[in-house]
Amino acid sequence: xxxxxxxxxxxxxxxxxxxxxxxxxxxxxxxxxxxxxxxxxxxxxxxxxxxxxxxxxxxxxxxxxxxxxxxxxxxxxxxxxxxxxxxxxxx
Numbered sequence: 001x002x003x004x005x006x007x008x009x010x011x012x013x014x015x016x017x018x019x020x021x022x023x024x025x026x027x028x029x030x031x032x033x034x035x036x037x038x039x040x041x042x043x044x045x046x047x048x049x050x051x052x053x054x055x056x057x058x059x060x061x062x063x064x065x066x067x068x069x070x071x072x073x074x075x076x077x078x079x080x081x082x083x084x085x086x087x088x089x090x091x
Contacts, residue, residue, distance in 0.1 A: 001040065001056040003080040004063060008072050014048040021046070024072070031070035039066045050075075 016024070032041055039062050042054040051072075057063050060077050067074040
């Protein structure tokens with residue numbers, strides 16, 4: 001499966017409280033359960049007006065299929081081609 005970063009523009013995202021974030025995660029998980037195992041979620045990062053979600057999937061269309069029932073439109077989908085971290089310097 002390919003790793004992808006999904007950028008979602010959601011005004012006020014960073015102002016959501018823990019209950020609202022939990023509800024959003026539940027909605028996403030429900031959509032994921034219908035697409036398993038072809039779409040898998042790894043992490044999501046919340047900023048002021050966006051979220052950046054790391055997903056595994058074989059195709060962009062599978063990711064967009066998840067976005068429809070969840071209600072969280074994918075603004076930009078970018079395939080990750082490499083990962084670097086501090087240990088990369090030692091390779």
